[in-house]
């Protein structure tokens with residue numbers, strides 16, 4: 001339903017489920033879509049616009065590279081802006097990462113050092129993105145496998161300062177905090193408690209895989225696969241997040257080995273239970 005607010009627990013609408021959702025109109029609170037799935041897919045876009053008449057929608061871009069030192073991809077940003085204008089979603093989000101460099105496109109979301117210089121670059125790019133979209137952008141914390149020795153601030157501090165200086169809001173991916181905290185060796189609860197509650201517009205929960213760390217025999221790394229049910233560690237941290245922030249629209253993200261729609265809906269139902277308990281205690 002074009003222009004309506006996302007509330008409660010939604011799911012990522014991926015192409016394998018598009019026609020099923022269009023035909024059956026399942027009881028899902030809201031859907032998040034990747035515009036990149038529809039930019040060269042006119043039939044898919046037509047079906048999506050039909051679905052968006054009945055459901056609140058958020059748009060999550062994986063191609064606007066706000067962390068690229070040489071600037072955002074303006075042609076891609078213009079395509080996303082056109083789609084945002086047509087769908088009028090409640091939220092438009094993307095990652096704190098970079099994936100382009102001087103015209104080269106890297107199919108990955110790469111990390112940034114957290115310094116004053118990076119803060120200024122990303123804030124400038126966020127201004128450009130927000131003026132092209134004509135709305136507030138919602139920025140997501142990355143899943144990390146390496147940190148930078150040159151970083152001068154912690155990630156939550158960096159995100160809070162970006163939100164304050166650019167007016168962007170934050171998308172806290174709870175599973176990304178679990179993954180990064182495990183891989184980089186910090187306390188996920190301390191991370192969450194440092195995030196400014198007033199800045200957070202949305203939450204993500206997604207599955208990950210635990211693998212042997214090739215660098216050390218004793219440790220494992222968590223890999224952000226978006227290809228499994230939400231892990232118990234993410235559900236536990238989600239409780240802490242809701243205690244700290246209060247209820248926020250929450251998305252179940254699943255992008256690989258995509259299961260039947262009812263599996264995603266069951267995960268969203270679990271998130272809804274957490275959100276209702278959070279509402280009841282406030």
Ligand SMILES: [Fe+2]
Nearest residue numbers: 140173204253
């Ligand atoms: Fe996410």
